[in-house]
Amino acid sequence: MIIGATSGIGNQITRDLEKSHQLFITGRKQSKLDLMNSDMSCVYLLDLNDENGFNVLLEKLPVLDGVVFCAGVTNHTPAKFIQQKHIEEVFNVNVLGVIKLVTILLKEKKIGRYGSLVFLSSIATKFPYFGGSLYVASKMALEGFAKTLAIELSDKKIRVNCVSPAFVRTDMSQKVEDLSSEDAFEVFSKKHPFGVVEIKDVSNMVCHLLSDESMSITGQVMQVGNFNSGLKM
Amino acid sequence: MKIERLIEKLENEFEDLEKGLLNPNFNFREIEDWSSMHALVIIALIDSEYDVLLNGGDLKGAETVQDLFDMIQKKLS
Numbered sequence: 001m002i003i004g005a006t007s008g009i010g011n012q013i014t015r016d017l018e019k020s021h022q023l024f025i026t027g028r029k030q031s032k033l034d035l036m037n038s039d040m041s042c043v044y045l046l047d048l049n050d051e052n053g054f055n056v057l058l059e060k061l062p063v064l065d066g067v068v069f070c071a072g073v074t075n076h077t078p079a080k081f082i083q084q085k086h087i088e089e090v091f092n093v094n095v096l097g098v099i100k101l102v103t104i105l106l107k108e109k110k111i112g113r114y115g116s117l118v119f120l121s122s123i124a125t126k127f128p129y130f131g132g133s134l135y136v137a138s139k140m141a142l143e144g145f146a147k148t149l150a151i152e153l154s155d156k157k158i159r160v161n162c163v164s165p166a167f168v169r170t171d172m173s174q175k176v177e178d179l180s181s182e183d184a185f186e187v188f189s190k191k192h193p194f195g196v197v198e199i200k201d202v203s204n205m206v207c208h209l210l211s212d213e214s215m216s217i218t219g220q221v222m223q224v225g226n227f228n229s230g231l232k233m
Numbered sequence: 234m235k236i237e238r239l240i241e242k243l244e245n246e247f248e249d250l251e252k253g254l255l256n257p258n259f260n261f262r263e264i265e266d267w268s269s270m271h272a273l274v275i276i277a278l279i280d281s282e283y284d285v286l287l288n289g290g291d292l293k294g295a296e297t298v299q300d301l302f303d304m305i306q307k308k309l310s
Binding site: 076077078081115130131 | 269270273274276277280281301
């Protein structure tokens with residue numbers, strides 16, 4: 001199952017897996033789900049803010065071999081300007097919704113033995129940036145949740161890992177470019193020794209972690225791409 | 234809504250600016266060491282004070298404090 005399959009990274013993972021696997025994909029916008037036009041996938045409208053939606057989804061799900069959590073939102077509000085609405089926007093989707101969904105999937109025994117859970121984090125947890133306090137805090141919370149989950153699910157041989165990409169050009173990152181404006185993106189790109197990350201590279205890492213090729217990898221944060229902040233942290 | 238209030242808020246935010254330097258015709262990119270960080274602060278300040286969310290594209294279309302003020306008014310109307 002791929003949560004947040006309609007945009008960017010989730011979309012790429014869907015494309016890479018749909019020919020070889022039975023997929024259940026979710027997205028927050030019906031118009032985007034309609035565009036997926038994926039014959040092999042079961043497609044569900046799901047907003048991580050809406051717990052009622054979880055129950056509808058659960059009724060239709062078999063036991064899953066893997067779940068990828070790609071849904072996420074960014075925010076670029078410097079800390080002193082943060083309002084309740086910003087906190088809720090970011091944490092409800094990036095953290096609370098994910099935790100609630102995982103909890104329900106586990107309670108309902110929807111994750112099979114030897115299954116794999118993969119959470120999309122960000123290299124920003126290692127290299128924070130101006131205005132990113134809420135986003136970075138949410139992704140660090142997600143990593144903490146995933147690492148703990150890895151311990152709790154080890155007896156069932158269920159792996160839990162995060163993938164932490166450097167800057168990837170997607171619709172979501174376009175919002176960063178739009179917001180940060182001016183020369184920011186050019187300066188930012190130059191800090192990536194191998195250039196900004198190709199979306200396919202991120203998908204490859206996720207697919208690896210879902211596959212039987214990574215049976216002994218759990219509790220890890222796998223970085224894709226590199227970043228040279230120029231700062232000593 | 235008065236432009237004086239926006240100027241006051243900007244002065245309060247950019248404390249290094251000489252008092253009285255800011256006026257409607259002031260080009261905000263002339264703030265010393267102007268960078269995208271200043272842009273983010275201006276965007277966040279306007280979101281916080283007026284509940285108006287500008288993006289980088291909006292900001293690129295503005296040069297002066299008056300331009301910013303006009304943009305806020307337009308988005309509010």
